[in-house]
Amino acid sequence: MSSIVKQITxxxxxxxxxxxxxxxxxxxxxxxxxxxxxxxxxxxSGGSVTPTYSFTQTYG
Numbered sequence: 001m002s003s004i005v006k007q008i009t010x011x012x013x014x015x016x017x018x019x020x021x022x023x024x025x026x027x028x029x030x031x032x033x034x035x036x037x038x039x040x041x042x043x044x045s046g047g048s049v050t051p052t053y054s055f056t057q058t059y060g
Contacts, residue, residue, distance in 0.1 A: 033057040 004023040009016060039051035 028059045031058045 003025045006021045007018060008021065009018045034056045035053060036055075037051050037053045039049045042049055
């Protein structure tokens with residue numbers, strides 16, 4: 001990302017003043033990902049289960 005630069009010029013009578021406004025380039029900071037896996041118990045008599053999962057990762 002690049003910074004943003006804007007310029008404001010104010011003129012009053014014979015006087016002129018210019019002001020540069022600069023916003024620094026931003027960046028995202030990512031947190032560690034969180035992966036959650038859930039599944040039900042397999043009964044003693046046997047069988048199979050299908051796990052489910054979710055994934056989240058915050059940034060800002």
